[in-house]
Amino acid sequence: GENVEQHPSTLSVQEGDSAVIKCTYSDSASNYFPWYKQELGKRPQLIIDIRSNVGEKKDQRIAVTLNKTAKHFSLHITETQPEDSAVYFCASSLDTGFQKLVFGTGTRLLVSP
Amino acid sequence: SQTIHQWPATLVQPVGSPLSLECTVEGTSNPNLYWYRQAAGRGLQLLFYSVGIGQISSEVPQNLSASRPQDRQFILSSKKLLLSDSGFYLCAWRSADTQYFGPGTRLTVL
Numbered sequence: 001g002e003n004v005e006q007h008p009s010t011l012s013v014q015e016g017d018s019a020v021i022k023c024t025y026s027d028s029a030s031n032y033f034p035w036y037k038q039e040l041g042k043r044p045q046l047i048i049d050i051r052s053n054v055g056e057k058k059d060q061r062i063a064v065t066l067n068k069t070a071k072h073f074s075l076h077i078t079e080t081q082p083e084d085s086a087v088y089f090c091a092s093s094l095d096t097g098f099q100k101l102v103f104g105t106g107t108r109l110l111v112s113p
Numbered sequence: 114s115q116t117i118h119q120w121p122a123t124l125v126q127p128v129g130s131p132l133s134l135e136c137t138v139e140g141t142s143n144p145n146l147y148w149y150r151q152a153a154g155r156g157l158q159l160l161f162y163s164v165g166i167g168q169i170s171s172e173v174p175q176n177l178s179a180s181r182p183q184d185r186q187f188i189l190s191s192k193k194l195l196l197s198d199s200g201f202y203l204c205a206w207r208s209a210d211t212q213y214f215g216p217g218t219r220l221t222v223l
Contacts, residue, residue, distance in 0.1 A: 032210055043203060043214040044157070051210070089156060099145065099207055103157045 002027040004092050006104025013080050014112055021107045023090035024072040030092040032099070033073050035064060038087045038106075047088075048075070080111045115140035117215040119204050125221045132177075132191040134218050136204030139185065145207040146187040148179055149214075152200045163187060194222045 003026040013019050025033075031052040036044035050057045050064045050073065057064050061080075066073040073092075077084055087108050091101040116139045126132060138144050148160040159172045161179035169179050176195060180188045187204055199222045204215040 034211065041219075043217050046211055046213070049210065095210070099210070099212070100159065100162065101212060102159075105156045 002030060002092060002094065002102040004090060004102050004104045006090050006107060008107060009105065010108045012110045012112065015080060015082060017080055019077045019080050019109055021075045021088055021090070022072060023104050025092040026071070027094060028071060030094050032093040032095050033066060034091050035075050036089045036091070038089065044089060082111050082113055085109055085111045115208065117204060117206055117213060119215040119218050121218060122216065123219045125223060126194050127223055128196055129193050132194055134189040134202055136187040136215055137185055138206045141206070141208070143184055146181065147205040147212065148187065148189050149203045149205060150200045151203060157203070196222050198222050
């Protein structure tokens with residue numbers, strides 16, 4: 001079955017710096033890749049996603065890139081702010097009519113003022 | 114608009130006691146529904162998913178079970194809780210490509 005690896009497990013940056021989180025997946029047929037942000041004690045919330053027919057997607061300070069050949073995708077956050085501090089999860093899915101997400105192990109991002 | 118509810122929000126139960134967690138979705142029909150568990154400081158583990166009433170698929174063999182008695186209701190149960198059942202239980206539903214999570218139930222088994 002699908003396996004998703006996520007790095008780093010923790011990431012500390014200064015406010016205003018950029019942050020990059022990387023994930024690799026094992027099933028070359030996977031075609032949907034969402035990213036979720038989870039604040040302490042809260043539910044995960046979708047922040048951005050990308051399909052396999054797109055190489056890059058951007059939403060304000062957040063972008064995701066996908067390299068299908070290498071089977072990896074990355075989350076990029078620019079101009080980080082303290083409120084970006086949270087745990088970020090990547091996931092992958094092969095959508096064959098029913099979607100089953102396989103999640104990475106999470107990255108704890110700490111943005112210091 | 115669609116809304117997903119879970120209750121209770123928190124629960125403390127003794128080992129060996131039964132469990133029933135409920136999830137309901139509003140504003141949609143025949144949704145794909147999911148139960149996930151998140152152990153403290155860990156990732157999300159898919160437990161069960163359902164494509165319709167009475168249709169349940171299990172991902173992880175354990176002492177938990179799930180049922181879908183109505184189109185927009187998904188229930189997670191156990192006859193006898195174990196210490197290892199402690200965690201944050203999240204229900205999710207799918208809209209187009211995206212899964213949206215409910216507010217979760219934090220379960221502590223003592």
